Amino acid sequence: MSIVLKNVSKQFGAVTAVKRVSFEVAEGELVALLGPSGGGKTTVLRMIAGLELPTEGDIVIRGQRMNEIPVQQRNIGFVFQNYALFKNMTVFRNIAFGLKVKKWKRRDIEARVSELLKLFGLEGLDHRYPHQLSGGQRQRVAIARALAPKPSVLLLDEPFGAVDAKIRQELREWLVRLHEDLNMTTLFVTHDQEEAMEVSNRIVIFSGGRLEQMGSPREVYENPANEFVARFVGVLNVLELEVWGETATVGEITLPAPGLPDGARVRIGFRPYAVSISTDLERHPYLATLRRTYFLGVMLRVELETDTGLVIRARMTKEDYAQQGLADGRRVSFQIRQYRVLATEGGPLAPEESATFTPPPTLGENI
Numbered sequence: 001m002s003i004v005l006k007n008v009s010k011q012f013g014a015v016t017a018v019k020r021v022s023f024e025v026a027e028g029e030l031v032a033l034l035g036p037s038g039g040g041k042t043t044v045l046r047m048i049a050g051l052e053l054p055t056e057g058d059i060v061i062r063g064q065r066m067n068e069i070p071v072q073q074r075n076i077g078f079v080f081q082n083y084a085l086f087k088n089m090t091v092f093r094n095i096a097f098g099l100k101v102k103k104w105k106r107r108d109i110e111a112r113v114s115e116l117l118k119l120f121g122l123e124g125l126d127h128r129y130p131h132q133l134s135g136g137q138r139q140r141v142a143i144a145r146a147l148a149p150k151p152s153v154l155l156l157d158e159p160f161g162a163v164d165a166k167i168r169q170e171l172r173e174w175l176v177r178l179h180e181d182l183n184m185t186t187l188f189v190t191h192d193q194e195e196a197m198e199v200s201n202r203i204v205i206f207s208g209g210r211l212e213q214m215g216s217p218r219e220v221y222e223n224p225a226n227e228f229v230a231r232f233v234g235v236l237n238v239l240e241l242e243v244w245g246e247t248a249t250v251g252e253i254t255l256p257a258p259g260l261p262d263g264a265r266v267r268i269g270f271r272p273y274a275v276s277i278s279t280d281l282e283r284h285p286y287l288a289t290l291r292r293t294y295f296l297g298v299m300l301r302v303e304l305e306t307d308t309g310l311v312i313r314a315r316m317t318k319e320d321y322a323q324q325g326l327a328d329g330r331r332v333s334f335q336i337r338q339y340r341v342l343a344t345e346g347g348p349l350a351p352e353e354s355a356t357f358t359p360p361p362t363l364g365e366n367i
Contacts, residue, residue: 001060002027002185003048003153008057010043010209017043019209020057025202028183030176032196035206036232041189042157044206048187049078049155062152077146081158083138085130091117091141092126098149116144119181136167140174147182156188160195172199193233197221205229227269227342235301236269237313238342251308252286253336270339272301275314277334279324284333288312293321293328302326304334 003025010018018040025031033041046052048059050071059066066074085094092113099109117123120140130138139159146154159175160168176199179186190196196203197217205212205220213225224230231238241248241255243264248257257266278284288304291311300321304312312334326332 001025002029002062003187004058004060005044005048006058006060008044008047008054008059010040010047010052011055017209018047018054021206021209021211022057023204023211023214025185025187027185030179030186030199030201031188032200032203033187033189033206034191034193034196034203034233035212036191038208039206040209041204041206043209045155045157045187045189048153049076050074051078075149075152077143077149077151077154079139079142079146079154079156079159081161083130083142085138085142085145087130090127090129091122091133094130094141095145095148097145102149112148116148119178120144134167135164136171139171143178147184152185154184154186156186158190159188160190160192168195175199197233203233205232207232227267230269230340230342235272235313235315237272237275238267238269239310240265240267242266251310252306253310267342268339269342270336272313272315274336274338275304275312275334276337277302277304277314277316277324277326277332279326279330279332281331281333284335286334288332288334290326290328290330290332293326304332 001024005024006022007020008018008022009016009020021040021044033044035041043052047054048061048066050066050069054067061074061076086097089097095113095116096109099112104112113126117126120143122137122140122144125133125137130141133141143154143156143159160171172195188199200217202214202216203220204214207228213220213229215223220229220233224233227238230236239250239253241250241253241257243257243260243266244262246256246258246260248255248260248266255268257264260266276284281287286306288306288310290302291305292303294301295318298318299315300318302314302316302321304314306312314334
């Protein structure tokens with residue numbers, strides 16, 4: 001393994017920023033550390049870099065315990081959120097900075113910087129200063145500077161947070177291509193779920209200093225470990241139903257709940273794509289009014305409101321929307337095709353083959 005964390009914790013006075021976190025990163029992986037602000041992801045990244053020391057636990061990089069190894073000796077490239085480029089240095093000198101510190105020979109420095117300028121599409125910009133570059137170019141210079149000394153691991157803290165949406169998308173695609181070319185173990189911090197899903201091989205999800213789940217983008221989306229992950233990674237509808245006579249009900253929605261006692265409360269979660277909508281009011285079991293439509297490009301997000309005030313979020317193609325003649329205010333019928341039973345916030349999700357609350361045979365349980 002390239003990076004291993006074993007029961008790592010970090011205290012800042014009375015505040016526990018990271019709580020007994022353990023995970024492994026294989027050689028050549030591109031891993032996203034994802035979570036809300038204050039979740040602990042940046043602190044984990046800084047401990048791997050050596051900018052913070054763990055209060056307890058071990059950090060191992062390529063088989064060597066790093067807890068007491070100074071940051072200068074860890075052979076790690078680190079890119080800060082604000083790039084931290086030297087304003088009074090040209091692009092060439094910024095990229096060459098780490099090589100000069102390591103006392104590389106002049107001809108080797110020139111060869112390495114030229115190689116990186118070409119690789120990063122920065123040729124012809126070597127004599128410019130940071131203020132003469134676009135946001136995307138500054139980010140590329142920052143990454144090139146981090147890679148110049150040929151580190152064993154690359155760490156990126158919110159690498160695309162300071163650029164606009166169009167450049168951010170371009171940089172995401174560029175980072176994926178760069179990673180494929182270099183095959184370098186890379187960890188990056190983000191609070192953007194879409195970014196983590198699009199760029200990484202695996203995602204480590206944090207909340208309140210705890211590691212909630214680690215898995216591929218598809219795994220964490222389709223099989224979330226708990227309700228926090230299910231809500232944080234993508235949009236999730238959550239309904240709380242009450243059980244009477246082995247039937248769980250909320251508003252107009254009723255689902256079978258065999259084996260549960262009367263008065264029990266059950267929470268279910270389902271993704272917007274799991275909701276089917278039709279203008280044929282006889283087609284699906286539940287009725288609602290299309291309250292609002294959000295245009296997302298190829299897809300549309302729609303909000304449905306039932307007569308009892310339940311709000312259901314659904315997603316559909318713009319072709320299906322137009323074909324059905326849908327519009328805000330239109331009455332529709334709908335069905336929840338797939339859902340999963342949720343435990344309490346922070347607790348595990350019910351198993352996929354729930355013995356106490358099984359959907360009808362036509363419904364699935366994966367969200």
